[in-house]
Amino acid sequence: MTFSLTILGSNSAIPTLSRNPSAHLLNVNERLFLIDCAEGTQLQIRRFHIHFQRIRRIFISHLHGDHYFGLIGLLNSLHLLGRKEEMHLYGPPLLEEILDLQLKASTTTLVYPLIFHPLSFGSYDLVYDDESVTVHSFPLLHSIPTCGFIFREKKAGRKIRKDLPDDVKIPLSEMKNLVQGDDVMDQEGRFHRNEELTTDPPAPRSYAYCSDTAYTESIIPYIQNCDLLYHESTFMQNMAGIAREKMHSTTVEAATLAKKAGVKKLLIGHFSARYDDLQPLLYEATHIFPETFLAEDGAVIRI
Amino acid sequence: MTFSLTILGSNSAIPTLSRNPSAHLLNVNERLFLIDCAEGTQLQIRRFHIHFQRIRRIFISHLHGDHYFGLIGLLNSLHLLGRKEEMHLYGPPLLEEILDLQLKASTTTLVYPLIFHPLSFGSYDLVYDDESVTVHSFPLLHSIPTCGFIFREKKAGRKIRKDLPDDVKIPLSEMKNLVQGDDVMDQEGRFHRNEELTTDPPAPRSYAYCSDTAYTESIIPYIQNCDLLYHESTFMQNMAGIAREKMHSTTVEAATLAKKAGVKKLLIGHFSARYDDLQPLLYEATHIFPETFLAEDGAVIRI
Numbered sequence: 001m002t003f004s005l006t007i008l009g010s011n012s013a014i015p016t017l018s019r020n021p022s023a024h025l026l027n028v029n030e031r032l033f034l035i036d037c038a039e040g041t042q043l044q045i046r047r048f049h050i051h052f053q054r055i056r057r058i059f060i061s062h063l064h065g066d067h068y069f070g071l072i073g074l075l076n077s078l079h080l081l082g083r084k085e086e087m088h089l090y091g092p093p094l095l096e097e098i099l100d101l102q103l104k105a106s107t108t109t110l111v112y113p114l115i116f117h118p119l120s121f122g123s124y125d126l127v128y129d130d131e132s133v134t135v136h137s138f139p140l141l142h143s144i145p146t147c148g149f150i151f152r153e154k155k156a157g158r159k160i161r162k163d164l165p166d167d168v169k170i171p172l173s174e175m176k177n178l179v180q181g182d183d184v185m186d187q188e189g190r191f192h193r194n195e196e197l198t199t200d201p202p203a204p205r206s207y208a209y210c211s212d213t214a215y216t217e218s219i220i221p222y223i224q225n226c227d228l229l230y231h232e233s234t235f236m237q238n239m240a241g242i243a244r245e246k247m248h249s250t251t252v253e254a255a256t257l258a259k260k261a262g263v264k265k266l267l268i269g270h271f272s273a274r275y276d277d278l279q280p281l282l283y284e285a286t287h288i289f290p291e292t293f294l295a296e297d298g299a300v301i302r303i
Numbered sequence: 304m305t306f307s308l309t310i311l312g313s314n315s316a317i318p319t320l321s322r323n324p325s326a327h328l329l330n331v332n333e334r335l336f337l338i339d340c341a342e343g344t345q346l347q348i349r350r351f352h353i354h355f356q357r358i359r360r361i362f363i364s365h366l367h368g369d370h371y372f373g374l375i376g377l378l379n380s381l382h383l384l385g386r387k388e389e390m391h392l393y394g395p396p397l398l399e400e401i402l403d404l405q406l407k408a409s410t411t412t413l414v415y416p417l418i419f420h421p422l423s424f425g426s427y428d429l430v431y432d433d434e435s436v437t438v439h440s441f442p443l444l445h446s447i448p449t450c451g452f453i454f455r456e457k458k459a460g461r462k463i464r465k466d467l468p469d470d471v472k473i474p475l476s477e478m479k480n481l482v483q484g485d486d487v488m489d490q491e492g493r494f495h496r497n498e499e500l501t502t503d504p505p506a507p508r509s510y511a512y513c514s515d516t517a518y519t520e521s522i523i524p525y526i527q528n529c530d531l532l533y534h535e536s537t538f539m540q541n542m543a544g545i546a547r548e549k550m551h552s553t554t555v556e557a558a559t560l561a562k563k564a565g566v567k568k569l570l571i572g573h574f575s576a577r578y579d580d581l582q583p584l585l586y587e588a589t590h591i592f593p594e595t596f597l598a599e600d601g602a603v604i605r606i
Contacts, residue, residue, distance in 0.1 A: 014380045015346050039376040040343050043318050063408040065379045073342040073372045077317045094408045101404060105366040105397045107447055144410055 001029045001132070003153060003205045005228065007299045008044040009036075010269040012212075012234050012248070013066050019297055020044050021066035022211055022270060024230065025055075026151055028133045034058045035149060035209050041070035042077055048298050053083055057128065059135070060091030061211060062146035068095065072102050075114065083112040090127055090137070092145060093118040121145035124222055138222040140213035143247045148210040150222055158198035168192070205303045208263070211270050214244060215253035220261045228303045229263040230295060232270035237284055239272075251281045255288035269295030304332045304435070306456060306508045308531065310602045311347040312339075313572040315515075315537050315551070316369050322600055323347050324369035325514055325573060327533065328358075329454055331436045337361045338452060338512050344373035345380055351601050356386055360431065362438070363394030364514060365449035371398065375405050378417065386415040393430055393440070395448060396421040424448035427525055441525040443516035446550045451513040453525055461501035471495070508606045511566070514573050517547060518556035523564045531606045532566040533598060535573035540587055542575075554584045558591035572598030 004027045009020035021038035025045070032055045034041075045052045052074070060068050068091070078087065089095070096116045103110065119127065119137050128135035132154055137147040157179030160170075167188070174184040183193050208223040211232040223229055234248035243250050249257075251268060258266035266289050271278060278294050285292040293301070307330045312323035324341035328348070335358045337344075348355045355377070363371050371394070381390065392398070399419045406413065422430065422440050431438035435457055440450040460482030463473075472490040473481060481487050486496050511526040514535040526532055537551035546553045552560075554571060561569035569592050574581060581597050588595040596604070 013383050015376070017346065017349055039373065040346060043320065043343060046320055063405075065376060065405070065409060069372075069376045069379070070342065073318070073368060076368045076372070080316050092408070094404075098401075098404055098408060101397075101401055102366075102368070105395070105401060105447075106368060144408075 001153075001156065001202075002027050003029070003207070003303045005207060005301045005303060006048055006050065007269065007295045007297055007301075008041055008048065009038050010271060010295045010297050011066075012232075012270045012272055014273050015040050016273055018276075019271065019273075023070070024209060025050060026207060028151065028153065031056060031130075031133070033135075033151065036061055036067040036211070037071040037074055038066050039069040039073070042074045044297065045074075053078065053081065053085070055087070056085070057088045057090065059149050060089070060095055061140070061148065061209070062142060062144055063092050063094060064144065064212065067211075071095075072099060075099070075110070076108070078112065079108065079110045086113045086115055088115045088117060090117045090119055092121070119147055121147050136222065138219060140210060140219065141216040141247065142212045142214065146212055148208060148213070148219060148222070150206060150208040150226060152206040153204035155204050156201040158194065159201055160198055164197060168197070170197070207303055212248055214247040215249050215257060217257070217260065220257070223261050223263065225262050225264075227264045228267060228301065229258050229261065229265070230267040230269060231257060233268035233281060233285065234270050234272050236275075236281055251284040252288060255285040255292060258289045258292070264291065266292045267295045267301065268292060304456075304459070305330050306332070306510070306606045308510060308604045308606060309351055309353065310572065310598045310600055310604075311344055311351065312341050313574060313598045313600050314369075315535070315573045315575055317576050318343050319576055321579075322574065322576075326373070327512060328353060329510060331454065331456065334359060334433075334436070336438070336454065339364055339370040339514070340374040340377055341369050342372040342376070345377045347600065348377075356381065356384065356388070358390070359388070360391045360393065362452050363392070363398055364443075364451065364512070365445060365447055366395050366397060367447065367515065370514070374398075375402060378402070378413070379411070381415065382411065382413045389416045389418055391418045391420060393420045393422055395424070422450055424450050439525065441522060443513060443522065444519040444550060445515045445517065449515055451511060451516070451522060451525070453509060453511040453529060455509040456507035458507045459504040461497065462504055463501055467500060471500070473500070510606055515551055517550040518552050518560060520560070520563065523560070526564050526566065528565050528567075530567045531570060531604065532561050532564065532568070533570045533572060534560060536571035536584060536588065537573050537575050539578075539584055554587040555591060558588040558595060561592045561595070567594065569595040570598045570604065571595060
């Protein structure tokens with residue numbers, strides 16, 4: 001089952017010709033989730049050959065422009081291209097007011113249903129749940145209300161062995177029990193213990209998105225042991241003072257948090273435009289947490 | 304004196320990788336005027352090596368997204384980069400409300416003065432006037448209130464001949480009279496007729512921006528005889544029905560209007576994304592009005 005992330009933007013604050021600001025696209029079993037949507041995100045989606053009508057849910061972490069100024073343009077393009085399917089949008093309550101005002105200004109009635117889900121920014125909340133994934137939001141520590149998101153795959157059923165003898169035929173009515181882990185009878189009435197017929201399913205995977213935030217250990221319970229943590233690293237460690245003042249994080253802070261939370265991999269991004277070369281940022285982070293990677297525009301990470 | 308136009312976007316409706324939506328940058332004597340500001344305009348400004356802090360005035364023709372979705376991002380970037388100078392913004396009254404709401408959402412107080420000038424959309428109005436240029440707005444014919452703009456250079460003073468005899472010295476106090484066309488005395492008390500000492504100044508130039516609009520001859524009085532007319536040509540002539548329905552224009556309509564208005568050159572743009580190759584559009588227009596050119600992203604037109 002697919003569980004992969006495409007980086008659509010890795011810069012902070014300002015778009016540049018080499019890095020667009022924040023937007024991530026998560027593919028969970030061919031369901032596409034967009035997380036943040038800076039100006040230019042719709043062009044990044046085209047650039048990286050993603051069919052944007054396939055996006056079903058959009059999550060906006062907060063209302064700084066480098067995380068949502070591209071949203072109205074994307075929603076408008078989907079409208080002009082004749083989208084029919086519902087779009088679900090999760091974000092701060094004021095976002096709905098902003099979009100409504102912009103749609104009113106152009107006398108636009110979207111041709112598809114846009115369903116807005118206001119987020120609470122004070123607690124750990126289940127905001128989405130289907131048969132294969134859950135999404136929770138949780139508060140980050142920033143200058144305006146901001147939340148992180150954690151996407152957790154649900155545990156899949158047990159996998160039926162491919163090397164079963166030809167004469168073992170399991171009735172369709174028993175298949176559900178079998179993948180749930182029960183022992184079953186075959187069509188000949190023979191009893192089989194579950195582990196003869198199945199193997200363990202792959203471990204469910206998880207992806208946590210934390211941008212923008214100052215260093216805070218308060219988020220560790222929400223992201224603990226996740227497979228991939230994206231944590232902003234706007235600055236190198238020599239700018240820790242500025243980072244604190246602007247309520248952003250450094251490379252060392254992101255890596256320290258990843259280590260304390262026991263995550264498997266760390267992805268750093270939301271880089272200040274002052275850094276052309278990102279290798280020094282990677283170096284600082286890997287020194288503390290070796291499994292660190294750079295979120296670069298267009299990178300695809302298979303989790 | 305510079306009077307040149309840079310095309311920052313030439314597509315209609317939706318940004319594509321080859322064409323961004325509407326934005327034009329007019330340089331009048333090194334004063335930069337931005338006209339419309341689609342999503343991605345700030346990146347186009349970078350791409351075409353324009354120093355965007357030099358922009359002093361922004362004109363927004365109407366509130367369809369492909370003409371203004373990039374404005375808040377540009378204003379925000381100027382803020383983050385520490386602009387100090389005033390920015391003057393001319394647009395529909397509701398634009399101010401949209402920007403205010405977005406600034407409020409991010410608790411941003413711009414570090415530079417943003418001065419909003421609401422446009423009237425029902426009449427021909429002088430909206431800007433300085434020593435070298437005037438800007439008028441005038442109503443276009445579109446599905447929401449939309450205006451065009453005409454930029455007219457003011458007549459420069461008469462040019463003093465470079466080949467004056469060495470013994471003809473004009474007192475500084477007489478120079479103003481001389482460039483205004485008066486006859487003057489030189490330092491020796493000799494009388495000179497103006498035409499002995501000066502030549503005609505270059506003819507003042509003008510640029511008219513008309514996007515978005517259906518074909519309407521009502522605008523001819525405002526744009527008559529202008530040096531360069533930009534008129535949208537969203538569609539080819541075989542889509543005249545769709546053009547009318549959507550209140551846009553075809554190549555043939557733009558060229559017909561250019562001919563009737565007696566303009567010197569016509570620039571067509573705001574192309575539907577369905578056209579990869581623009582040569583057929585140019586062909587249709589030049590058939591009626593030979594001095595037609597394509598507005599292509601990055602093109603610089605010296606007027």
